[in-house]
Amino acid sequence: MKNIQLTLAVGDYEITRPLKDGTVQAEGIDLTVLTGMDSITRHWRFLRNKEFDAAEVSGSSYIVARDRGMPLRAIPVFPHRRFRHGFIYINKNKGIAKPTDLIGRKVGVKAYQVTAVLWLRGMLEHEYGVPHTSIDWYSDLDEDIDFTPPKGLRLTRVPDDKSVETMLAEGELDALLHPDIIEPIVRKDPRVGRLFENPKAAEIEYYQRTGIFPIMHVVGIKQEIAERHPWIPRSLYKAFEQAKAVGMKRMRNPRVAPLAWCQEALEEQERLLGPDPWVYGLTPENVKNYSTLMQYSHEQGLIGRMIPMEELFLDLSEGRKRGTFRT
Numbered sequence: 001m002k003n004i005q006l007t008l009a010v011g012d013y014e015i016t017r018p019l020k021d022g023t024v025q026a027e028g029i030d031l032t033v034l035t036g037m038d039s040i041t042r043h044w045r046f047l048r049n050k051e052f053d054a055a056e057v058s059g060s061s062y063i064v065a066r067d068r069g070m071p072l073r074a075i076p077v078f079p080h081r082r083f084r085h086g087f088i089y090i091n092k093n094k095g096i097a098k099p100t101d102l103i104g105r106k107v108g109v110k111a112y113q114v115t116a117v118l119w120l121r122g123m124l125e126h127e128y129g130v131p132h133t134s135i136d137w138y139s140d141l142d143e144d145i146d147f148t149p150p151k152g153l154r155l156t157r158v159p160d161d162k163s164v165e166t167m168l169a170e171g172e173l174d175a176l177l178h179p180d181i182i183e184p185i186v187r188k189d190p191r192v193g194r195l196f197e198n199p200k201a202a203e204i205e206y207y208q209r210t211g212i213f214p215i216m217h218v219v220g221i222k223q224e225i226a227e228r229h230p231w232i233p234r235s236l237y238k239a240f241e242q243a244k245a246v247g248m249k250r251m252r253n254p255r256v257a258p259l260a261w262c263q264e265a266l267e268e269q270e271r272l273l274g275p276d277p278w279v280y281g282l283t284p285e286n287v288k289n290y291s292t293l294m295q296y297s298h299e300q301g302l303i304g305r306m307i308p309m310e311e312l313f314l315d316l317s318e319g320r321k322r323g324t325f326r327t
Contacts, residue, residue, distance in 0.1 A: 003028055003030040004229060005032070007031075007053045008055065009034040009045070009055040009056065010055065011035065011039065011056055011217075014248075014251055015243060016035075016244075018247060019031060019240070023243075028232075029236070034052065039217070040110070042055060043057050043061055047061055047070075047072075048144070053225055054221045055220055057217060057219070057220040058113070058144055059115045059217055060117075061113050061115070061144035064113065064145045064303055065145060065220075066307055067307060072221070072222060073223050073314050074312060074313050075237045075313060075316065076282050076286065077218065077219040078217065079219065079240070081278065082116070084203075084214060085123075085196045085202040087116060087180075088124075088176075088177055088195040089184070089192055089193070089194060091191060092191055093171060093191060096174060096175060098195075099124055102135060102174070103135070104134060105175055106135075106138060106172070106174050106175075108176040108177070109138070111140065115216045115293070116177070119216075119293065121296065136156070137155045139158065140164045165178075165182045168182075169192050210292075221233060221314070237280070240280065241280060281316075294306060294307065
């Protein structure tokens with residue numbers, strides 16, 4: 001029987017690269033793996049244009065897509081997670097020293113729907129007493145999925161000839177929530193800094209208190225493919241699991257990463273976050289993690305209801321005590 005041909009757009013990470021180089025193959029599937037685009041472009045092309053059969057996609061925008069009834073489903077594979085305290089940037093001349101100093105300020109975002117930005121707004125509100133409605137928001141890009149700002153939300157799209165990063169450095173914005181390390185930080189612009197001077201310490205405290213290592217992305221699949229070939233989601237899930245195992249084993253080789261203390265970083269990660277902080281599947285920890293993101297989305301008017309996990313993620317069960325191959 002011929003394999004099914006599928007396109008998969010995903011980030012070029014150690015834990016996904018084995019799918020691209022063929023070290024791991026999804027059973028019954030010939031994958032064309034596309035990695036040559038940045039995240040926000042990949043998300044837009046999948047959600048807006050349906051260009052790929054499956055894709056790593058914004059966790060925030062996927063929730064919005066399901067709330068809208070868009071013909072997409074997902075498997076509980078989370079290729080990208082990241083702590084976010086270090087991604088709140090400030091103009092150093094604006095007298096911002098603590099989170100509540102953001103109240104009443106002009107704050108930029110790459111796009112309002114971006115998962116990292118949703119996490120940060122939720123954290124600021126729940127952990128630090130900064131209501132999302134207390135800020136004037138300015139977005140750089142159009143959204144993955146169009147939405148009408150709810151009542152009480154002040155959101156302005158900046159002109160195409162402007163950048164929120166430049167506006168922050170020049171003082172037009174007071175602060176910026178962004179998914180990436182912004183150019184002023186890379187260039188060591190003296191006008192720009194981080195809200196949290198020691199973000200790692202804040203992130204460790206947050207994890208130890210909440211158990212959340214924030215999920216950024218999920219793997220979405222066109223609904224028609226999942227319905228036509230119900231075995232494909234399971235096959236993809238297993239392939240992602242195998243690829244992660246290969247990638248993490250490879251990282252044990254200190255020659256792989258050009259970092260002086262790579263092994264020590266891995267040991268610290270295990271000590272702080274456990275043996276597999278990148279775990280896939282609907283574990284209790286992952287359900288809490290993604291439910292928290294969805295709670296923020298609901299509170300902030302991006303979605304109209306809390307969506308049950310079984311509506312968000314495809315059932316990959318193979319039955320009780322099944323799924324292990326015995327010779």
